[in-house]
Amino acid sequence: MSKITKVYKEIEIAVGTEYISDKDFMKAAYSRNVDPAFPDRWADIIVRPETTEEVSDIVKIANKYKIPIVPRGGGADLVGGATIEGGILIDLTRMNKIIEINEKDFYCEVECGVTWGALLSELYKKDLTTGVLGPGSGFSATIGGGLSNSTAGFGSTKYGLVPNICLGVEVVLPNPQGTIIWTGAAANKYSKPFCRYGVAPDFTGLFMGDAGTMGIKTKCSLRLFPNSPxxxxxxxxxxxxxxxxxxxxxxxxxxxxxxxxxxxxxxxxxxxxxxxxxxxxxxxxxxxxxxxxxxxxxxxxxxxxxxxxxxxxxxxxxxxxxxxxxxxxxxxxxxxxxxxxxxxxxxxxxxxxxxxxxxxxxxxxxxxxxxxxxxxxxxxxxxx
Ligand SMILES: Cc1cc2nc3c(=O)[nH]c(=O)nc-3n(C[C@H](O)[C@H](O)[C@H](O)COP(=O)(O)OP(=O)(O)OC[C@H]3O[C@@H](n4cnc5c(N)ncnc54)[C@H](O)[C@@H]3O)c2cc1C
Missing domain, CATH: 3.30.70.2190 (Alpha-Beta Plaits)
Incomplete structure (x- = not known):
């Protein structure tokens, strides 16, 4: 059995048969971003995990067989960042839950595969906003992509880049153990994910603008603002x-x-x-x-x-x-x-x-x- 077949079988056990593929039409669909110049890159395996634990399992398997991994959100990258030649492409868009919108403390906690469109639709009902509203590529880009690319976009003149509103992230590290960590206030299990600084050194910054190289962001908390009428x-x-x-x-x-x-x-x-x-x-x-x-x-x-x-x-x-x-x-x-x-x-x-x-x-x-x-x-x- 080839190395890739072994990897496929182990990941299949972790995420379920429906959420893994090595079919050509899937590889083709994931072979590009929204860029005008970069060539197609075909992954060996496309996988769509639903939980942080599943992401961690995939990282452990990839480490065991020394297979490269690239995470992908909305795939709107301009420079081919969310594609991979061979190896495993992890599509995070099933991790799209809005876990909490805290109106009193002005923060929300979401899974990183949630799109700007889905999050802002919920926030606007409550007259809240993230201030910076995601990239010019549109609302199907994800929060995880925005954090990983240090995205500037609508609202950035006043509110800064996407990392400026980030209060902390849950990350699966690329180590053999696939360790899961939280940064910011949520690193303290007795706290709420409401602030980034003052808890410890700013580890959140290590993962901002990293294009996914420092780990896979699975959840994050973001600062909210009242939406000016x-x-x-x-x-x-x-x-x-x-x-x-x-x-x-x-x-x-x-x-x-x-x-x-x-x-x-x-x-x-x-x-x-x-x-x-x-x-x-x-x-x-x-x-x-x-x-x-x-x-x-x-x-x-x-x-x-x-x-x-x-x-x-x-x-x-x-x-x-x-x-x-x-x-x-x-x-x-x-x-x-x-x-x-x-x-x-x-x-x-x-x-x-x-x-x-x-x-x-x-x-x-x-x-x-x-x-x-x-x-x-x-x-x-x-x-x-
Ligand atoms: C027409 C057009 C306009 C654009 N306008 C802007 C703009 O105004 N400002 C701007 O900054 N960018 C812009 N972009 C670039 C791009 O759309 C943004 O960077 C966007 O935030 C990417 O989000 P995404 O969810 O599509 O990420 P993807 O393209 O899926 O991924 C982007 C990078 O982040 C990594 N990544 C994605 N999710 C995760 C995760 N959960 N954990 C770890 N790593 C992850 C990927 O590996 C990849 O390296 C534009 C692109 C296009 C095509």
Whole structure:
């Protein structure tokens, strides 16, 4: 019997016949992520565990036979991270339970295979949010993928990356024993998973952005926030294609408006031109696309405070006549995001469809580069 056949049989006993496969159509289905460039990679075995103990059993078997393992969530990775050539691919999407939503202490505990869509649907019913709402790839990406890729996405301007809201993780370590550990407050069996720091050194950080190399995340707790009831989208177009100005404006906005800005996307002029060239319903007179478009989502708990944020943003953006208010309908009457927009799932979905999916791979990939503005060596290069 080959080594892989032995591994298959042992894992089959651990998870059950229905949740393991070595069929070609399954290997093909799991051979890619949502990336434009990377080749197919076919695993030997696809397995879909349901519990942390099953994950631990798989890790023990893989160690015994020295077979590589790669975990997979929604498979929306941009760089082939959730595929493997040979070895075992662990699909974690059966581990999708929302274990607790604690409204009083503002945290939730979930299994890492739960999707952003499933979690946010439950949280919104209770006027709660995770603040950062997952990646631009959409709501079928998982929390585990977000933690493992240090994902930035909707809400990151204000709430940071996905690891910023993580209060602790349950991880199956890649050692021969498949040891199960918790980090953060939950490492103390008498505590609740409500805080990350102050319990011990921050072991949670070891597993953030690790692309699954430090272990398999099976559960986690996340910080929750009350969902601000007042939100609005505002857009401005720069009068010149000048990235030095972009950096200056971003600095001022961060200093003066800060928490009022839920999100700020800078759409490069080339993306705006691309959108204009693909307009579904062209307006009779199209706008001159002079520079990048700043797309703001502002939020507040009080309508009067939202008005203050709107006024502050407008003052900064229009000072010295560097930018003017902009509506997407100036390039395409079908892009009515600004008018239709309510803070629901429709917005990020439309954003993905109308903005990211239109852009050629080179442009959409830049969303994953996390570069501090102040350390970009030669800003002039960006202007050329
Ligand atoms: C169109 C498009 C737009 C995107 N926009 C963004 C964006 O705005 N910001 C951004 O940061 N990324 C973005 N991405 C990349 C990707 O969607 C995100 O990183 C997302 O969070 C991945 O989640 P996932 O569940 O699909 O993870 P997967 O793709 O399944 O896995 C991602 C990585 O995490 C590991 N992993 C997954 N689950 C676990 C687990 N439970 N334990 C340990 N390791 C695990 C995998 O091995 C892999 O290395 C985008 C991708 C596309 C295609």
């Amino acid at each position: 007042y939100k609005i989208q505002k857009n401005y177009i720069l009068k010149k294609d000048d990235y030095n100005k972009v950096f200056e404006l971003m600095y001022e906005l961060q200093k003066e408006v800060k928490d009022g800005i839920h999100d700020l996307y800078i759409n490069p002029r080339v993306v705006v031109q691309l959108l204009a060239s693909q307009a579904k319903i062209r307006p009779p007179k199209r706008a001159r696309l002079s520079g990048p478009v700043f797309m703001f989502i502002l939020e507040a708990f009080d309508e009067r405070i939202l008005d203050v944020y709107i006024e502050q943003v407008n003052r900064i953006m229009t000072k010295d006549n560097v930018a003017r208010p902009f509506e997407w309908t100036e390039i395409d009457l079908d892009l009515k995001l600004a008018k239709d927009w309510k803070f629901d799932f429709k917005f990020p979905y439309s954003y993905f469809n109308k903005f990211i999916s239109l852009a050629p791979p080179k442009i959409s990939c830049t969303t994953c580069h996390k570069i501090p503005i102040s350390s970009i060596a030669d800003k002039k290069e960006l202007n050329s």
